[in-house]
Amino acid sequence: MSSFLATDAPPLYVQVAVSLPLYQTFTYRVPEHLREKGRGVRGDRVLVSFGGRRLTGYVVGPAPATPGKGVPEVKDLLEVLDEAPVVTEEIFRLTRWLADYYCAGWGEVLRTALPALGRGRRAPLWKLSEAGEEALAAGAVRKGLRRGILEILSEHREGLTAGQTARQLDGHPESSIRPALRHLARQGWVEVRNLPARWRTRPTLLAELVQPPEELEEEKLKRRAPRQWELLRLLLKTPSLRLDALPAGLRGGPLRALTAKGWVRVQEATGAGDGSKDRAKPSPLRPTPHQTQAFGPIAESLRQGGFQAFLLHGVTASGKTELYLRAIEQVLADGKGVIVLVPEIALTPQLLGRFRERFGEQVVELHSDLSDPERYRGWRCAASGEVPIVVGARSAIFTPVPRLGLIVVDEEHEPSYKQEESPRYHARDVALIRGRFAGATVILGSATPSLESYWNGRKGKYHYLSMPKRVENRPLPSVSIVDMRKEASSEGILSKPLKEALEERLRRKEQSLLFLNRRGFASALLCRDCGHVAQCPHCAVSLTFHLQAACLRCHYCGHRAPGPKTCPGCAGVRLDRRGLGTQRVEETVQRLFPEAAVGRMDRDTTRARGAHRRILDRLARGEVDILIGTQMIAKGHDYPAITLVGVISADISLNMPDFRAAERTFQLLTQVAGRAGRGSGPGEVFLQTYRPDHYCIRFARTQDYDGFCRQELEFRRELRYPPFSRLARLRVESGDAEMAKEFVGRLADAMIKILPAGVAEVMGPSPGVFPKLQNRYRWQILLKASTPKLLLQALRMGSELTEGRLRPPSKVRFGVDVDPVELF
Ligand code: ADP
Numbered sequence: 001m002s003s004f005l006a007t008d009a010p011p012l013y014v015q016v017a018v019s020l021p022l023y024q025t026f027t028y029r030v031p032e033h034l035r036e037k038g039r040g041v042r043g044d045r046v047l048v049s050f051g052g053r054r055l056t057g058y059v060v061g062p063a064p065a066t067p068g069k070g071v072p073e074v075k076d077l078l079e080v081l082d083e084a085p086v087v088t089e090e091i092f093r094l095t096r097w098l099a100d101y102y103c104a105g106w107g108e109v110l111r112t113a114l115p116a117l118g119r120g121r122r123a124p125l126w127k128l129s130e131a132g133e134e135a136l137a138a139g140a141v142r143k144g145l146r147r148g149i150l151e152i153l154s155e156h157r158e159g160l161t162a163g164q165t166a167r168q169l170d171g172h173p174e175s176s177i178r179p180a181l182r183h184l185a186r187q188g189w190v191e192v193r194n195l196p197a198r199w200r201t202r203p204t205l206l207a208e209l210v211q212p213p214e215e216l217e218e219e220k221l222k223r224r225a226p227r228q229w230e231l232l233r234l235l236l237k238t239p240s241l242r243l244d245a246l247p248a249g250l251r252g253g254p255l256r257a258l259t260a261k262g263w264v265r266v267q268e269a270t271g272a273g274d275g276s277k278d279r280a281k282p283s284p285l286r287p288t289p290h291q292t293q294a295f296g297p298i299a300e301s302l303r304q305g306g307f308q309a310f311l312l313h314g315v316t317a318s319g320k321t322e323l324y325l326r327a328i329e330q331v332l333a334d335g336k337g338v339i340v341l342v343p344e345i346a347l348t349p350q351l352l353g354r355f356r357e358r359f360g361e362q363v364v365e366l367h368s369d370l371s372d373p374e375r376y377r378g379w380r381c382a383a384s385g386e387v388p389i390v391v392g393a394r395s396a397i398f399t400p401v402p403r404l405g406l407i408v409v410d411e412e413h414e415p416s417y418k419q420e421e422s423p424r425y426h427a428r429d430v431a432l433i434r435g436r437f438a439g440a441t442v443i444l445g446s447a448t449p450s451l452e453s454y455w456n457g458r459k460g461k462y463h464y465l466s467m468p469k470r471v472e473n474r475p476l477p478s479v480s481i482v483d484m485r486k487e488a489s490s491e492g493i494l495s496k497p498l499k500e501a502l503e504e505r506l507r508r509k510e511q512s513l514l515f516l517n518r519r520g521f522a523s524a525l526l527c528r529d530c531g532h533v534a535q536c537p538h539c540a541v542s543l544t545f546h547l548q549a550a551c552l553r554c555h556y557c558g559h560r561a562p563g564p565k566t567c568p569g570c571a572g573v574r575l576d577r578r579g580l581g582t583q584r585v586e587e588t589v590q591r592l593f594p595e596a597a598v599g600r601m602d603r604d605t606t607r608a609r610g611a612h613r614r615i616l617d618r619l620a621r622g623e624v625d626i627l628i629g630t631q632m633i634a635k636g637h638d639y640p641a642i643t644l645v646g647v648i649s650a651d652i653s654l655n656m657p658d659f660r661a662a663e664r665t666f667q668l669l670t671q672v673a674g675r676a677g678r679g680s681g682p683g684e685v686f687l688q689t690y691r692p693d694h695y696c697i698r699f700a701r702t703q704d705y706d707g708f709c710r711q712e713l714e715f716r717r718e719l720r721y722p723p724f725s726r727l728a729r730l731r732v733e734s735g736d737a738e739m740a741k742e743f744v745g746r747l748a749d750a751m752i753k754i755l756p757a758g759v760a761e762v763m764g765p766s767p768g769v770f771p772k773l774q775n776r777y778r779w780q781i782l783l784k785a786s787t788p789k790l791l792l793q794a795l796r797m798g799s800e801l802t803e804g805r806l807r808p809p810s811k812v813r814f815g816v817d818v819d820p821v822e823l824f
């Protein structure tokens with residue numbers, strides 16, 4: 001890596017940012033044996049002893065030759081952790097900016113920015129043997145832990161340690177895994193190996209066309225076995241394809257059938273770096289007029305170089321992904337690199353497949369579904385420029401891709417781009433800063449941009465591009481609103497129209513999705529007769545019902561009201577604060593349709609790694625008639641056989657005590673609706689709600705995003721919420737209820753006193769939406785300022801307090817969240 005600062009002589013003393021939420025850096029001495037090797041220089045990741053602990057730190061530069069008087073004895077660096085420095089100048093600059101902006105420690109940000117160390121794994125590695133593979137295929141072990149182990153090992157051909165196996169099989173302690181592994185080893189089904197010095201990567205399997213069939217045969221295939229034919233067509237276009245890039249539905253039966261006919265064979269790739277790296281393939285698709293129009297300015301920006309931001313607003317299936325691929329082609333042709341951010345990569349195997357299909361081995365994925373060594377290796381490949389395209393989740397934005405030409409942030413509105421632990425950064429916003437520093441083009445893409453981005457687009461801060469039509473003019477699905485107030489079913493799960501629509505799909509052998517917002521906690525009080533939900537008179541957010549105190553509270557400003565016995569809107573008594581879970585929905589559906597194959601995808605059913613994929617594969621193979629799920633099913637998937645989407649309750653998210661509740665709901669509804677009718681058949685969506693008159697629901701019915709935004713922006717402007725202001729949240733947590741309350745009260749009072757007029761407004765203190773979570777009492781203060789600069793000023797004044805006379809007691813945890821996304 002060329003961009004590291006060359007130093008003449010290795011310094012004797014260095015400044016180290018330790019991975020703690022601390023602002024300052026600390027001085028350490030570089031011991032002789034490291035200096036000799038030229039290690040312990042800027043960019044090195046090191047091990048240091050700090051306050052009696054061993055911590056990871058980052059050498060940020062030389063320190064004054066002799067530490068000053070009164071300085072306690074300077075300690076030695078204990079170890080340098082990587083073979084070469086890992087922090088580039090660009091990443092130093094970016095992380096420094098982040099630490100300042102998000103009020104986080106520099107070392108803490110650097111830790112987030114770098115992959116965990118991938119070396120030194122010495123534990124024995126367990127692998128599936130050939131006999132084990134046969135046993136698995138033959139069904140020799142039907143169920144139980146041993147079957148689970150064999151399945152997991154068959155997915156991880158490179159082998160796993162016992163600990164890793166245990167983690168994959170959530171719920172089984174390592175102590176029960178080991179005997180099972182030993183048992184399987186005695187049967188000859190697994191092998192144990194000590195890890196070679198360099199850990200191995202999973203072999204890449206390729207499907208290769210050996211000999212294309214006669215035309216007549218192909219015709220026959222087309223009529224009799226459409227999926228085999230589809231696979232064959234793919235291979236005729238690209239004679240050698242990675243198995244993991246193939247659509248899930250083609251990887252199994254169709255592939256085996258073609259292999260049996262002798263037309264195709266499966267082979268292990270000979271490995272990267274030996275010239276087998278396939279080159280990018282040009283797009284086989286002719287761009288639509290809207291794609292052409294949108295691509296023009298992007299291509300121009302890429303040609304010119306330099307920072308420019310685009311907001312690509314395209315309805316679901318308008319061909320945004322296709323456009324990214326085109327832009328990437330151009331960047332690669334210029335010999336530059338690309339970072340593509342996706343919200344949750346594990347949920348989007350299809351997207352990755354498309355990247356692989358187009359760019360083969362030039363893509364590296366970086367996300368939490370990989371083991372540490374895998375991620376470390378991937379990161380190295382990207383950092384060295386060996387592989388020019390990085391596709392990854394949030395933290396991939398820190399990959400030191402050399403000559404960065406393009407950053408794509410797909411689904412830019414997704415809340416998961418915000419890290420909900422320190423450093424609380426927003427990957428989309430970091431992407432824009434990174435783009436600015438690197439002089440790269442940034443594309444933010446979404447069918448439903450965040451209001452912030454939409455506003456920036458309107459103001460001309462971003463170049464706004466619109467793709468309002470689906471590819472091939474496929475119609476958007478039709479959306480029907482079901483007024484649940486008029487439904488007889490007291491359960492509020494399946495209305496009559498939705499039930500009938502499901503029946504019809506079962507008859508027609510088409511697939512359906514039923515969507516339930518995961519955050520089904522019972523916080524808002526909803527009247528089942530009139531749909532009324534209590535709102536804060538000051539903040540226009542839903543009030544949160546607190547069971548213990550039987551009261552309603554606003555967790556922005558602290559407003560408090562007694563919990564009503566009857567509905568203030570209609571005097572009805574059917575006030576509901578029960579939550580709905582996917583499991584309850586599944587039970588109901590299964591009871592109503594005993595003959596249907598019902599699947600469920602939520603946090604519970606997807607704990608184990610690879611579980612998402614297994615469920616989606618079943619869906620793709622047509623083994624599921626009705627899939628019930630949370631947000632996880634809302635994203636990105638492209639399954640043409642789905643023609644019905646039912647939203648069980650639009651209210652759960654609409655009633656969230658968050659000023660973004662309507663925005664979130666609109667985005668979710670559009671997103672799930674986008675799953676319907678992606679094939680040639682039209683899609684239908686049923687949206688159940690107790691609040692059919694809410695503007696969010698009305699605009700969702702016609703999928704009128706612009707209409708929604710206009711109204712939503714009015715509301716935001718009136719109450720001075722983002723994008724018309726900036727927020728920060730001061731978070732206070734403690735196991736001691738009194739201490740938390742007392743400290744947050746003093747802090748709020750002091751903030752109000754010291755903040756000059758016009759700097760920032762102090763809202764609260766107020767309890768969190770979950771006032772007590774994991775035995776910790778939670779409070780917050782919101783700061784609202786009209787510009788980022790004023791907000792920063794307020795935060796600086798706040799931190800002077802908390803680092804000075806208002807230092808939090810040791811039992812109180814205090815933290816800052818700048819530009820908060822989830823307000824609880
Ligand atoms: P989005 O990312 O907006 O949801 P995609 O890029 O996934 O849209 O496109 C939706 C579908 O249309 C995909 O199956 C894609 O292969 C196809 N598609 C995209 N662009 C074109 C085009 N120009 N011609 C034909 N099909 C296209």
Ligand code: ZN
Nearest residue numbers: 536539554557
């Ligand atoms: Zn309020």
